[in-house]
Amino acid sequence: MIQLTFPPSSSMGAPSGKSPKSTNEKDALSPPVDETDAFTTLNLGVWRVLLPKEIVSGGVISTTKQKWNSIVLAYPVVRKFFGQIYQLSPQLFVLLILLKLWGEVESVLVLYVSDRLLRIIEVGLTEGRPDVSAITQALIARLICVTVTAVTNWAREYISPMLEDRVQLHFEDHLLQAKLRLDMPTAEDGNSRSKAHAYDAWSAFNSLCAASLRLVGLLSQLAFISRQRSAGPLFTLIAMVRPMLTLVSERTLWLKPHVAYSDHPAYLRLQSLESMGQSRFRGDIIAGDIAGWITSEYHRARDALGNTVSQNVWSLYSIESTPINQILAEWAGALPTLYWAISAMMAPARFSMTSIAILQQYSSSLNHSLQMLFWDFSGVGRSFTEIKVLYEAAEVKNQIVDGDMEYPRPDIEKSKGMEIELRNVSFAYPGEKSKEAALRDISFRIPAGSLVVIVGANGSGKSTLIKLFTRMYDTQQGTLLVDGLPISEYRMADLRRTQATLTQDHKLYPLTLAENIGLGYAEHVKDTEMIMEAAKDGGAAELLEKFKDGAETTLEPMTTAFGYQLDDDKHKALKDVLTKLEKTTEVSGGEKQRLVAARTFMRFKTKKIKLLCVDEPSSALDPRGEFELFERLRQTGEGKTMVFVTHRFGHLTKHADIIICMKEGKVMELGTHKDLMAREGEYASLYNVQAQAFTEAEVANAAASEPLVAL
Numbered sequence: 001m002i003q004l005t006f007p008p009s010s011s012m013g014a015p016s017g018k019s020p021k022s023t024n025e026k027d028a029l030s031p032p033v034d035e036t037d038a039f040t041t042l043n044l045g046v047w048r049v050l051l052p053k054e055i056v057s058g059g060v061i062s063t064t065k066q067k068w069n070s071i072v073l074a075y076p077v078v079r080k081f082f083g084q085i086y087q088l089s090p091q092l093f094v095l096l097i098l099l100k101l102w103g104e105v106e107s108v109l110v111l112y113v114s115d116r117l118l119r120i121i122e123v124g125l126t127e128g129r130p131d132v133s134a135i136t137q138a139l140i141a142r143l144i145c146v147t148v149t150a151v152t153n154w155a156r157e158y159i160s161p162m163l164e165d166r167v168q169l170h171f172e173d174h175l176l177q178a179k180l181r182l183d184m185p186t187a188e189d190g191n192s193r194s195k196a197h198a199y200d201a202w203s204a205f206n207s208l209c210a211a212s213l214r215l216v217g218l219l220s221q222l223a224f225i226s227r228q229r230s231a232g233p234l235f236t237l238i239a240m241v242r243p244m245l246t247l248v249s250e251r252t253l254w255l256k257p258h259v260a261y262s263d264h265p266a267y268l269r270l271q272s273l274e275s276m277g278q279s280r281f282r283g284d285i286i287a288g289d290i291a292g293w294i295t296s297e298y299h300r301a302r303d304a305l306g307n308t309v310s311q312n313v314w315s316l317y318s319i320e321s322t323p324i325n326q327i328l329a330e331w332a333g334a335l336p337t338l339y340w341a342i343s344a345m346m347a348p349a350r351f352s353m354t355s356i357a358i359l360q361q362y363s364s365s366l367n368h369s370l371q372m373l374f375w376d377f378s379g380v381g382r383s384f385t386e387i388k389v390l391y392e393a394a395e396v397k398n399q400i401v402d403g404d405m406e407y408p409r410p411d412i413e414k415s416k417g418m419e420i421e422l423r424n425v426s427f428a429y430p431g432e433k434s435k436e437a438a439l440r441d442i443s444f445r446i447p448a449g450s451l452v453v454i455v456g457a458n459g460s461g462k463s464t465l466i467k468l469f470t471r472m473y474d475t476q477q478g479t480l481l482v483d484g485l486p487i488s489e490y491r492m493a494d495l496r497r498t499q500a501t502l503t504q505d506h507k508l509y510p511l512t513l514a515e516n517i518g519l520g521y522a523e524h525v526k527d528t529e530m531i532m533e534a535a536k537d538g539g540a541a542e543l544l545e546k547f548k549d550g551a552e553t554t555l556e557p558m559t560t561a562f563g564y565q566l567d568d569d570k571h572k573a574l575k576d577v578l579t580k581l582e583k584t585t586e587v588s589g590g591e592k593q594r595l596v597a598a599r600t601f602m603r604f605k606t607k608k609i610k611l612l613c614v615d616e617p618s619s620a621l622d623p624r625g626e627f628e629l630f631e632r633l634r635q636t637g638e639g640k641t642m643v644f645v646t647h648r649f650g651h652l653t654k655h656a657d658i659i660i661c662m663k664e665g666k667v668m669e670l671g672t673h674k675d676l677m678a679r680e681g682e683y684a685s686l687y688n689v690q691a692q693a694f695t696e697a698e699v700a701n702a703a704a705s706e707p708l709v710a711l
Helices: 023-029 053-088 090-127 132-180 184-188 199-226 232-239 241-249 265-275 279-288 291-305 313-318 324-333 335-346 353-378 380-395 462-469 492-497 513-524 528-537 541-545 572-582 589-604 623-636 673-679 682-705
Strands: 039-044 047-052 259-262 420-427 439-446 451-456 477-482 499-503 611-615 641-645 658-663 666-671
Touching: 039 313, 047 313, 053 090, 053 132, 053 199, 053 380, 090 132, 090 199, 090 353, 132 199, 132 380, 199 232, 199 353, 199 380, 232 241, 232 335, 232 353, 241 324, 241 353, 265 291, 279 291, 324 335, 335 353, 353 380, 420 462, 439 462, 439 477, 439 658, 439 666, 451 462, 451 682, 462 499, 462 611, 462 641, 462 658, 492 499, 499 589, 513 528, 513 589, 528 541, 528 589, 541 589, 589 623, 611 623, 623 641, 658 673, 658 682, 666 673, 666 682, 673 682
Parallel strands: 451 641, 451 658, 499 611, 611 641
Antiparallel strands: 039 047, 047 259, 420 439, 420 477, 658 666
């Protein structure tokens, strides 16, 4: 194989002018991925390619064996897949398969009609009396074939989108349900997250149909050609030599499982510098006046790359070390010509120019069909994987195991709130890089119906407590009890119905404002009166009135509009239409928080809420707006357990039954406002800092409002 790997210079400066170093020297620059029994490493320009060893050592025989095994193993799921597509529309399914099948067997009919037409013309020319009737019939037959082919192609293109839509929507529904059932840890786990896409279903269907029907078409061609007097089995085998040889000798990564990456410093540097031309960096680059530096560094990295090839890895891999395989392929392609040439010399009476033309046509047709069959079957393994991934999306196991106990329990008074107790609880987020856990050995109890305020610096674990209370995550050590029993014993659906949360992480859905609020109580999402009451409680009523479409406004509607090759001057009217179609409506951060708060008040109307968790929902509200929101929440939440997490807690602490002061994942202090202030500890320090800030702000406002005195 040609050595395509050249090392970078030792620095990012100009090239040294020395000859390229060996592959081994390049490897010394940065440690390679250690080879294992599973794969081997190839160096191609700036790329490293990891290939399974069985592919490298076994060659085409191993690959073919693996593909056959994959077909056998995949048969049950593929059968299920095609069965579901058939059930979506049996008529469209059968009709489309028949139309695709015609496209494959049509080539045999074309060969037959062309063969017959050429022979009739040859006889006529030889005898000097063309058989007009026979020629006419052959031409009509040819025209009929062409017409039928055109009609079937049109019909296939016409009905294919109909079935494609049904298939894609079916699997979009399948994947949507699979995503909606995931819990938080599973959804955030990259290893558990499905890579399936609905459009892969149609791609796999088309690919498997093409491979299967192409095989039928090839077999029909082989049967037809091998039975022709001028061809026969021997010629058929000879015509297949070139495509078979190409299959054996072809170097391509498209057909092989592999991993490719680059660790070449100069190449990576080039990519980083090139990406700085993106619009998101433009303001910083202009403000910092660093365009010249970027250009200079790009030139240095380009020079450091030297002669190392950086084209795509698939092209580099396909390059042969010698032209031998290509020479053999060309020789193999000349075998049909040698066959009829030798045959004509040995038996000149059996051959004519027409026979030779027909043999050439047979050879070209077989070569094309075989090449296409190999191409189609190269995608079979990928299609099997796509189908498997589609179905596996619904089989992902949630990391949080559901309980089986009813909540609230019949023996618990339903008018009271939710009692929560933590016993030696520790918790760290999955995949977190921090050395310290988010919570460390925490124990406390919140009596049912209490109003709790959790305070502390950023990163102290306040929000993590809320996520454990609502069972977004499970504790890793210790126990969290709800009404005296571990929270894991209850059915999560029952717990969810009795909880309401209001956090800064809540999002607005791409739906109408009415639906954004109404989904707090999904059963009454169409109840306009109830939605408007919730909007008023959340402080969003005035916001709804300012839009032309009121509560039916969609802030960020799904946009399907797109333009292509629109000139700024020639197509201004069209560009204006496009701009209007793509337009979205923006709201401020405070307005968004009011809408989300209205959704929470809508949830209160279920009359089932026992726990309200409020986590920094008012960061974009002014102090008065925040005070009014918390007052409405406190009044509406009477009889419920309420947990508030907020930085501006002064107006809440006087009502709090319990104040929990957090620091670095631990509970530093716990008690009432009066008790904690008397201790003069962490809580008192936080409270005094806030009080001083508010006092200074009041003095500044008062000074600003005094009339100016003329001098």
